[in-house]
Amino acid sequence: MIDLVYKCKLCGTCCHEVPGDYVKRIPIYPDEADKMIDIAKERGVNFKIIEDLVFPDINNENILVLTYRIRLDNETQGCPFYAKSKGCTIHDMKPLACQAYPLALKRQDAFNFAISIDPLCNFVVENYDNLETADMEKLRTIFKEEYPKAEKFYRKNKKLMFKIRKLEVTNQIKIPHEISIEEFNNYLKQWSRKEITVK
Numbered sequence: 001m002i003d004l005v006y007k008c009k010l011c012g013t014c015c016h017e018v019p020g021d022y023v024k025r026i027p028i029y030p031d032e033a034d035k036m037i038d039i040a041k042e043r044g045v046n047f048k049i050i051e052d053l054v055f056p057d058i059n060n061e062n063i064l065v066l067t068y069r070i071r072l073d074n075e076t077q078g079c080p081f082y083a084k085s086k087g088c089t090i091h092d093m094k095p096l097a098c099q100a101y102p103l104a105l106k107r108q109d110a111f112n113f114a115i116s117i118d119p120l121c122n123f124v125v126e127n128y129d130n131l132e133t134a135d136m137e138k139l140r141t142i143f144k145e146e147y148p149k150a151e152k153f154y155r156k157n158k159k160l161m162f163k164i165r166k167l168e169v170t171n172q173i174k175i176p177h178e179i180s181i182e183e184f185n186n187y188l189k190q191w192s193r194k195e196i197t198v199k
């Protein structure tokens with residue numbers, strides 16, 4: 001256990017849909033999305049994004065967009081930047097979620113997240129018994145390169161949530177705490193988008 005060190009198996013599972021009910025979600029921030037769209041344009045890659053973490057702002061009738069997610073290719077069911085021969089083709093520019101993987105952020109409630117391990121990674125599957133009992137300090141040792149990225153990811157998410165809170169308490173926005181699915185779907189259809197970004 002003490003000697004366990006993460007080594008990616010280069011299987012590509014994390015860049016593809018997984019069979020079953022689970023829906024693959026690779027979250028990206030608006031600034032990362034812009035960068036990836038530019039790279040895709042330059043390379044002629046068919047790259048599309050879908051809104052992911054959003055809040056309705058009933059003061060201004062806006063949908064606040066905090067993150068997007070990568071739309072997987074219909075044919076390969078994988079990220080359009082994945083190549084079978086070499087894996088991630090934007091390795092040096094990949095989004096924080098991919099840099100931190102197999103560490104991920106797990107949503108605890110509407111505004112809080114925690115660092116966790118994605119059980120779908122094949123390294124995690126192979127070492128599940130050891131990882132299951134590992135505390136944060138051990139995870140820091142096992143995922144030496146990924147842990148600081150996960151912390152960066154966590155800090156950025158926290159800043160975003162604080163920004164939303166600040167906008168709320170200063171009455172610049174109002175997020176309803178109870179909302180029906182019908183209402184939410186109507187807002188999604190009718191309202192403009194406003195990206196919320198932090199550095």
Ligand code: SF4
Nearest residue numbers: 015079081082088098
């Ligand atoms: S950006 Fe790279 S690492 Fe991230 S999902 Fe796409 S191919 Fe995989």
Ligand code: SF4
Nearest residue numbers: 008009011012014121
């Ligand atoms: S699923 Fe895990 S082991 Fe496989 S490529 Fe992704 S990070 Fe590496």
